[in-house]
Amino acid sequence: MPSVVSSQQSRQGSQDSDNSKPEAPHTLTPNISLGRSSKLTIASKRPLAEEDRNGVSKAPITTESGSKRRKLTPDPDTNDNVSDDNEERSNRDTSGEDGARSEDEDEDAPHDKEVVIPVAEEYDSDDSEIGMADSLDKMRKTVEEIPHARGAIVRVYMENFVTYNKVTFEPGPSLNMVVGPNGTGKSTLVCAICLGLGFGPEHLGRAKDIAEFVKNGNDTAIIEIELKGSPTDEVNPTIRRMITRDGSTRYWIDGKEQPHRAVKQLMKLLNIQIDNLCQFLPQDRVVEFANLGPVPLLRETQRAAAPREVLEDHDELKRLHALEIGLEIGLEHDRQSINTMEARQKNLERDVARLRERQTLQEHIKLLVNSLPFVEFHDVKKHRADVKQQYSTCLAQLEQIRKEQEPQTKQIEQTEDQLKGIKAWLEDEKRDLMTFEHELRQEREIVNGLKKDEANAESDLDNLINSEKERKANIEKSKEQIARHERALADDPGKLDLSELNDKINKINGEIRASRGELSAGRASLEPLQAKRDERQSEIEQINKWISRMKNIAGQRVEALRKVSPESFTVFTWLQENKHKFKGRVYGPPIVECTVKDPGYQAEIESLFGPGDKFAFTCTSKGDFDTLMDSVYGDNRNGKGLGLSEVTIKYIEKELGEFPRIASKDELSSWGFDGLAIDFISGPSEVLSMLCNSIGLHRVGISKSKLSTSQHESAKTGKRMTKWVAGGVSTSIRRRPDYPAAETEISSYIGQPQFFKTVEADRRLIDEKIQQQNQLKAEIDEIAREISTQKASFGGLEERGSSLRAEKEALNKQKEDMQKSVNRYQKIRTILGNELQKLEDLERSGKGFKNKVAKQEAHALQINMDRVIAAVKLAERVREYVAQYGAMAATELHAIELSSNLQHYNSWNQSFKDRLEGKKKECEELKNLEKEIASRSAELRDRCRSLIATFSDEEKEKISENHSKKTVDELKAEIQQEEVRLEGIHEGNPHAIRQYEAREKEIKELRDLMDAKMADLDKHQTNIKRVRNRWEPRIDQLVGNISEAFSRSFEFIGCAGAVRIKKEGKDGCDFENWAIEILVKFREAETMQVLTAQRQSGGERAVSTVFYLMALQSLARAPFRVVDEINQGMDPRNERLIHKRMVKIACKKHTSQYFLITPKLLVDLDYHERMKVHCINSGDWVADDHVQDFKKYIEAARQQAAGA
Template sequence: MPGLHQNLTAIQNALNAGAPEPVDQAALNEENRRLIIQRRDIESEISSLLEERGSLEQRIAVQRQEIQKAEQERERSQTQAGQLSNKLKRIHPAAHRAWEWIESNRHRFRSEVYGPPVIECSIHDPRHAAAVEYALGGDALAFTVTSSEDFKMLGHELYAVRGISVSIRAVHHPASAFMERIPLPQQQLRQTYGLQHYITDLIEGPDAVISMLCDNRNIHQQAYTPEKLSVGQVNALKQADSPIASWITANETYQITRRKEYGDKASSTRMARLRDAKLFADSTTTTVQQPEDEDLNQRITTAEREIADLQARHTDLGTRHNTLKSNREEIESNMHDIQQRKSAAQRQQAAWQALPEKQRDAEAKIADAQRRLRASADAQFRIMTEGDEAVLRKGQLALDYANQVSSLRDLHRPALEASIVSIEARSDFESIQERNAEDRERLVQREQEKRELTEEKNRQRAKGDALGSECARVSQVWSEETAELYQRETKEWEPDRLETEIQSVQARLEMAAGDGTAGGQRVIAEFERRAREITEGYDRKAVVDESLKDLEERITEVRGRWEPELDGVIARISEAFADNFARIHCAGEVGIYKDPDDFERWAVQIKVKFREHEQLSILDSHRQSGGERAVSTIFYLMALQSLARSPFRVVDEINQGMDPRNERLVHSRIVEIACGQSSHNISANDGELLSAAAAAAGGGGGSQYFLITPKLLPGLRYEEGMRVHCIASGEFMPKEMGSAGNDDQEGGGVTDGPTLDFAALARRALAAR
């Protein structure tokens, strides 16, 4: 209410202040159009400058590349490899391009690839250069490969891909194989024909290249002499039996063609003048030609001069570009100021025009708030009355429940005692059965022994009767002395004495085996006694089982009176708990763990799920993090709120373990429950923060919450009627304290204590800095 009255007062003051001063919108629009045209002209000029600068930068890059290329050529020309490459470039550009490709792609060849003899070979004596060059002919510019695969690949790359026309030769034998087939030994060559060397003696190079020249130009069979031959020596060389078909002198070359099919005289000789060497004219010098250096230096100087001119122009353009950018920024700043002035005037005009409607809305809100305050007071009284009645009913149910639990405990104790007696009787019965089985087994063994002894007695008696008959028969023929001896011996074996002895032994046997009269009777008596005890145990067990069944029926009857109500309470808690979790896109439920044997082990069981792909799991300190347990705890407290006797909750630092997202969701949920459809009270913050969301006496739809925390996130949800208290305490407290507030006039009876003006304290702290 104080806030609504303040808002209405501010609107009325604005209306009394009068309408804002008018602004010339047409003049502002004209000035803005003029600035737009100026900015467009500047941007067009800037675009032209940028294009020209880009062109200059490209030209500078081209000149720098030209300098780099010239310097690389100069460096290469100062090495023997570079000189040879330049030489090949001058002689045959196509061969030079082919050689550059080979040098850059040697990793693609399986074996060694050689350049033309003109760069791979050297001549021992420059005077022989013309003769060697004539002997090599076109193969002086041929490339040499040493494998068929390289021959095919190189031919494809040079001919088909790059269109370079050069000669490629493949060799498959070493040069020594050709040296073994020279026409004559050198000494005989000199003595017989006056020739000094073979061409192979005048040239030096890689073995594969020499082998290629021998195979293609037969330089191992071409002879040479620096002197002029006599007529006789020439005639000897022309003979049919001469092994030399080609030779070279200082000024002439000779080539003899013989046709064996036409006889010895069928031959022709071709003689030509030896031309000066061109390819090998400088094969032994590494001196860089002066004209080439001068050309390279001239190219570098020209490029550097061009770069300097371009950079000067580039710098001028950059200066002009910076000036234009400054002008454009100034124009844009002026345009922004004009737009701000227009927007401010429009906002002031719109705000002035909306003041009457805002005044009507503010008055309507005040009237509605007053009406709702009156209605909430009545509703609060009614709810408190219903709450008192519900508390009484709940107390009576709690007493009934306690009485039923006590009765259940009294019934459960006899059942346990009967179960124990049944277990003991079952154990005694099993023990007697085991002992009875052993006695029966021994009785069977003794009866078997008795039958065997009886049979043996009968056999011995029959044998004795037979012997007695025999004795009677023999006694009829005894002499007097024999009869006297018989009478003396038989006195010891009279039947009565023997029977007495037999009975004595039999008694001892029966006593030892337990199968005599007294021993057997004891065993039988013991067996019968145990049988009676087993029968009595079964009778007692039946009685105990009957009593236990009766107790279980009584327990079931008692549980039927209170357990459904307990399940209903837990179901209501679980429904509210699950709804709270659903609002943060998680899942949770509350149930009862029911121990089948002991009611004291029954417990409330909470299950939660915070991630999409996991199952519900019991809330404990092992599966969930501290923040997750904190969220579960506050949601459980919220679910209990409608069943609690206390109308408020005090929660200490429940938000400290939560991440910001969960803290915002939980705080919003507390506000919804505490404030209902209207808004009420959240207070907070000390030196810790004390924060409370409450449905205060002035209205609201829920119970009151006090949230105590050292901090709150920015941008939390707050409702009308909530309170945030910053509690300051400590050793050093300001002496100036504000007076008590008077919120109790329309805020439901809320009265504040002494307060601090934090705005004044902040201004004092800033001034101290």
């Protein structure tokens, strides 16, 4: 029967009450049943203690039991261990010391004092009567004689930790089963093991802040863990950790304060791996272990069950394989680079050959050019001697020409002298003739002037006769006018008297004024009625406009604009009346100008708009923008603006096409979107451009359906879309420009559309407006009747006024006619007087007409006589001029003859001059040429001397051949020919040779580098093979052993399971992705399938997880293992079988320490003498008596069983 050792714990009660005493005494009701299969069930209850009522908690009982199992019929699954167990029991001393406390201990002992509770040994009904105390001693000694493995937990002490005040646990060396109801503090022990050994809370899956593990109301918490040391250690190492409320931590090892790294080094030395889920599996990380991927599972398995060098070999293989891949990639890149460079070299070979041929030609041309000065110097020297000879000959020829020219020169001089005298006489004669010609022109002008005077005299005579005829005709006309006017004056109207007529008119004016006053008073009484009628008519027109607006969507939106943003409505109305002030169109707010194409998307589209976007006015030019700004925001006191402030005006320069879509429709569909926001809204392109610029319509995704998780992540990480609306939720992603990786996701539900919704006009409101309109029309009719009634009262006044005005008009016309008659008589008298004066003037002007005619005729005759005399004189002077001109013409002919002779003489002499000048020029040119040749010769001589100093012997020899065999022209022709050849060879890439040689060097260096990499690759591959040959068999054996134990466990419950290693990559060389695959089969008809979180149920995964951990138990190299509530989700049958299997494996010899935490315990479970059960009791009904005699419970259980 298992022995139970109790460690007292003190917990703070959560229930406070008054100070009254309990009504019933403390009771303890044990319920213990014993059976053939060594089963133990303990239940304890107690009423609320007095101390609990006062706020002081009594310590709940924690019992620890080690179990030694004896069966009448051995279990077939444990046959292989029966002999070992018997042998072990036969060699074991059964007379161990009694560790139980005396039952006489003081009950008032402090609650935090450790209490050991003795429990009687289990025995079968067929056993002989054995003393209860002896059985307990034997059982305790059996458990205590099993040694702890190095690194196993010997003791755990907690103070002010989570729910514990003080508690001490003393785990056994094999299986430790910690049981108790939920919330009693089982997992707190797990937390204490993790934190007490220097690991962080992240390995617990619970609170991340270490300060949260300090019990409420305390400043510090203490965890002290004693570990089993090596045989050579004098004392076991003890780690103590103090946690403060502010989150700081201090460590002590064996009483000496140490840094955290010292604790970590000790854990590494003892191979304690709390961060390995295969060794340490707390309650909150069970699911994490079940979901642990195959690749990390292999690593955790190696850490838990293989020597450290196996995992190190695996890490080394991964590192070497990564290096191998890097080298192979580098080699492949180098091969490609060499192939590329060799292809380029091949392409350059023709350029290189052509450049080398070009260089040869250039060198040959250079040699020819260098030879040119020497050949030219030889030719120049020879040419200089020839020029000197030519110059001497030229001088002799020049002298001969001068001698031949002398006789001809004298003849020319004589002729020139004779011609000079004649020309002087002709000049004098020409001047005399010019004077003569001037005099003749003057005399001719006198004759012409007299002729003109004669014509004028005759014209004046004709005019005098014609004017007389006209005077007589005017006299007759004037007499006729006088007679007509005298007849008109015969009817004299007499003196004009208008007094009587004026009196009548004045009287009528008085009557009209009186009638008008009465009529004005009557009309004034009508003005209020007319104003009221006009007001009602205006109201009817406003109602008509409102009804028209409400019967269309745009009108509804304008009405909504008026209600929500009165200032924007004011600007919208003002724009309709002032369009002429703008060059382009100014668009109203989007809620008026735009519509949503599909009503189903109205809520999504409207959710994108901010207040400034809904009511924004859009200008398409900067001038219109400024005009609207001044008109809207200007001060209305001076009449320059509306004086508004809450109006948004925007100016857009970009066209809609300048806002590109972020994705095609197919891409958006693959991301889960129905389209972009711009696809669902229509309106003027300028307004849509403004919205794209303002709220990014072209970048916002829209979907009626909710995105899947993968679609949501794709949209979030795609970077192109920062906002979308899907499934009624608006999501925005904000990223900081300076930290693009830092992003904030904001989501909110969208509301119902307010402005874009399509609704029918409210019929009730329209009916009310129509009723109001009918009432106004009735009022107008009533006003019209009243106006008619009042008009009837003063209708006679209007008729009287019309009659008086007609009478006045007739009198005024009569007056006007009388005035016109008198005025016409006076006007005719004036005209008659003027006409009589005109007749008198005409008759007086006709006197002396005959004398004037005679005088004019005599004047004309005198002019005619003067003209004849002047003409005769002019004819005589012309004859004198002709004689003088003839003499001059004869002399000119002689001068022409002499000039012709002189020209002949000069022409003949010019040939001599030309010959002379030509010869002079020739001599001068030969002289200058000789000087130039001498200078050129000296220059070439100096150049040749300087060039010779730079030539090699070979060049000197070749130049000497050119000097002796070729002329300058031949040499230049050859140079030109070679240059033509050079031009025929295109230069192409001028750097081809340099590139070719540099690339050759680069290829060689790259090949050397590849050889080095190949050597490194061979070295790495050799190392991989060496390490793999050492590692792979060990990992295969390890996984094989795990698979064998795993399979046996599954066979134990009638199922099948296996563990295999999955070797990835070509030839299994992708060591990074080697993995462990767990294969299970829970039903007969199924095949073995890989264990996944999707394929198997939660209970099946739990069973598989437990069996895998159990398979590791016999192989584990860790000193202890912790599993918290792994049996959750299992059905009772599997839980019972798994418990039995776990007890068998965990209690074998030479296995590591094992902690199994569970909140439930089925009845009729199997136990083992190596296991130790820790029962944690906590609650209001725990007995105050912390020292309990379990023998009484066992006896009571036997009696109960016997009675049954």
